[in-house]
Amino acid sequence: MNKEIEKLLFNPIRLKAISFLMTVETCNFKALLDITESSKGNLSIQLKKLNASGLINIEKYFQKSYPTTDYSITKKGKNSFEEFYKQLLSLK
Numbered sequence: 804m805n806k807e808i809e810k811l812l813f814n815p816i817r818l819k820a821i822s823f824l825m826t827v828e829t830c831n832f833k834a835l836l837d838i839t840e841s842s843k844g845n846l847s848i849q850l851k852k853l854n855a856s857g858l859i860n861i862e863k864y865f866q867k868s869y870p871t872t873d874y875s876i877t878k879k880g881k882n883s884f885e886e887f888y889k890q891l892l893s894l895k
Contacts, residue, residue, distance in 0.1 A: 808883045809890075811856055816841045816849045821884050824859060824876040832872050850874065858883055 812818050819839045824830065832846070839846055853859045858880035862873045876884070 805883070808856065808858075809887060811852065811858070812884070812887045814849065816846060817853055820846070820850060820874075821853060821858060821876065821880060824874060825881065825884055829862075829873045829875045831874070835874060853880070 812821065816839045820835050823835065823838045827834075832843075835850070836843065836846055839849075841849070850859065850861065854861050857877060860875045860877055862875075864871055864873075
């Protein structure tokens with residue numbers, strides 16, 4: 804596995820976020836905030852890192868005049884997470 808991806812996914816907040824994104828098509832910031840139990844600022848930074856590495860997509864738009872942000876996992880993100888998970892299981 805790519806050591807950069809491995810290092811990226813060992814962070815608890817990023818791991819919780821990407822694990823949750825594996826189970827849903829899209830979600831909003833509030834859902835990820837609840838799942839990760841993180842501060843808004845820290846979660847925002849961690850999501851930007853996942854996005855910069857191509858593991859998630861971030862889509863910003865307005866809904867009824869309010870800014871909204873949706874998050875989804877990319878194909879690269881799914882493949883990387885599955886490989887990371889398999890490697891963790893092999894450590895038994």
